[in-house]
Amino acid sequence: MRIFGLVLIALACLAPIVWFAPLAAARDPIALFSQYLGVAALIVMGINQFLATRAPGLETIFGPLDRIYVLHKWLGVIAMVCLGLHDIIDAEMNGLRGGALAGIAEDIGEVSLYGLLILVLASVITFIPYHLWKWSHRLIGIFFFMGAFHFFFIEKPFSNSDPLGLYVSAFCVLGIVSYLWMSLLRPMAPRGHGYTVDTVRHLGGLTEVVLKPKRRGLRHKPGQFAFLAVKGSGLSEEHPFSLSGAPREDRALRFSIKDLGDYTHRLRRELKEGMEATVSGPFGHFTMPSGRDPQVWIGAGVGITPFLAFAESLKTRETGPVKLYYCVRERDDIPYAVDLERIAEEVGDLELVIVNSNEGVRLTPERISEDLGGSVRDAHVFFCGPVAMRKALKTGLVLKGLRASRFHFEQFEMRTGIGLNALAAWLWDQGIYAIEKRRAAKTQPAE
Missing domain, CATH: 1.20.120 (Four Helix Bundle (Hemerythrin (Met), subunit A))
Structure with missing residues (x-):
């Protein structure tokens, strides 16, 4: 802001x-x-x-x-x-x-x-x-x-x-x-760019959609997002999704969409090849910097999508060493892991690290600092994932010397509260505590 x-x-x-x-x-x-x-x-x-x-x-x-x-x-x-x-x-x-x-x-x-x-x-x-x-x-x-x-x-x-x-x-x-x-x-009014759904693939809980432009198509940078609307089948309402593919000469676009709600569930069930779509954008400044400073990419779950575009773009641009942490819960359900490993082999500066929480492994600021040789000051950190994880990592990395301006993230939420849920939970806890305290006082024998 x-x-x-x-x-x-x-x-x-x-x-x-x-x-x-x-x-x-x-x-x-x-x-x-x-x-x-x-x-x-x-x-x-x-x-x-x-x-x-x-x-x-x-x-x-x-x-x-x-x-x-x-x-x-x-x-x-x-x-x-x-x-x-x-x-x-x-x-x-x-x-x-x-x-x-x-x-x-x-x-x-x-x-x-x-x-x-x-x-x-x-x-x-x-x-x-x-x-x-x-x-x-x-x-x-x-x-x-x-x-x-x-x-x-x-x-x-x-x-x-x-x-x-x-x-x-x-x-x-x-x-x-x-x-x-x-x-x-x-x-x-006519808006956005007209596209046709070229391919649809289901990868675990993700729906991968590749769109081909009818005319010019939009030009985007790796890490940006766009609003997608599909004509027919109740999918015409615009929704924002990260662009998971690097820019291409033919301006084809790729979205990798997680099934998280009514719209995405309907899209997974009803989207078919050949359907017409409109894409508006691109939006967002979640893009890689120029220069040779080390970079850390952290994608948790579906948060890996912008880093797919980042990784693909490394084939055509020079950058410093990049360490990509792919944080997952199930090792058997890691979309794009093979693709990322292949890109890492082709691009010498990219290292892929799978962090599986079900195996008791957690990504911590200490681990990131150690992997960078004990110094995070000159690094750029890009994060896409849960808010609680983001706050914990940012706080820890800043304490270890990372400049706050070099921790990049997107607040990719159409709706956010103002702490009412946390307030309700606190009031509930206080009420339960008061009730238990009264019960304990009643059961204590009189002196």
């Missing part, structure tokens, strides 16, 4: 203070602060709707798309906090006269607040099924439009034609246009 983009968002939210400050001398400052919170929420939501469009240039300003998804989530949470405080803190001011729609705007604002609150909570409560969340998430734009209506017609100490009114209105229009584009116009 780029600091530049975060600064732009912060400045966009703070800019209205320039116009609100002079109003404080003649108006109730508490009510004025409440109105500022409402304005800030609209600005954040307008920006958030725009981020959802995946418009060209967003990655340049805000960072890779995986980080934009995380930013999108937290901006939604921040907007809800601002709206909640705006509702709690009385924003009414004496001496203001609203128009004919002021009363309706007040009621619509209440509906917008509670509708957005429910939908944002549905987004961060990750146990709600994906297809239900996806359907409900589309309604956010409708409640945002209602919030904009509330702003346009509610009683306030400035008019919509004032600089402050025009400023906030611009973000309202940005959000509404972005929503209309995503929900109505974009599905009808």
Whole structure:
């Protein structure tokens, strides 16, 4: 996530203070602060709707798309906090006269607040099924439009034609246009690159799909991902997957997709050769650096997919020594192990290490450091796998001298929570502990 983009968002939210400050001398400052919170929420939501469009240039300003998804989530949470405080803190001011729609705007604002609150909570409560969340998430734009209506017609100490009114209105229009584009116009507009499914293979729990372009096709770098949609059979909804093949001259693409949910299960069952597909992208900055510094690649389970593209690309580029740790649980189910061993034989700088947890073997920062001769400072580490494993390895390697900026990973999750599951688990544990403590106290003999 780029600091530049975060600064732009912060400045966009703070800019209205320039116009609100002079109003404080003649108006109730508490009510004025409440109105500022409402304005800030609209600005954040307008920006958030725009981020959802995946418009060209967003990655340049805000960072890779995986980080934009995380930013999108937290901006939604921040907007809800601002709206909640705006509702709690009385924003009414004496001496203001609203128009004919002021009363309706007040009621619509209440509906917008509670509708957005429910939908944002549905987004961060990750146990709600994906297809239900996806359907409900589309309604956010409708409640945002209602919030904009509330702003346009509610009683306030400035008019919509004032600089402050025009400023906030611009973000309202940005959000509404972005929503209309995503929900109505974009599905009808041609997008992405047309492909035909060339081959389909089932490798253990993975479905390997090779696509041939109908025309030019997209150009990608090893480690990037793209959105795949297949025409027909209930597979037309876009889903992001890592590109597991290195770039080819004919621009054919390869995806290696793990059966992890409803969509991927349906894709494994129904995808056939000859079907038409659309691929949008590529996205992501999970790409190899130039230079001869040592590299460590860590792929856990399906996290091996971007490193397949990395390994294949070594045939046509020079790099420093590379150590690839392939972390698995079942030695009999290791897709692409033979392919990676063959590439390692062809490319002298690549060493493949299978780490099988069922054999009691664990990948630790200590082992990585030892394999690099005791020094990790000059290495680049690339990781794709479970979050807990990533955090443990990064923390340990940084303590051993690795520069944090050289630990590369993608937060490749369409939905992430805000710690509600952990909070619920902690509250549950505390409740169980309290019950057991009371039971123990009752069973102890009196002295």
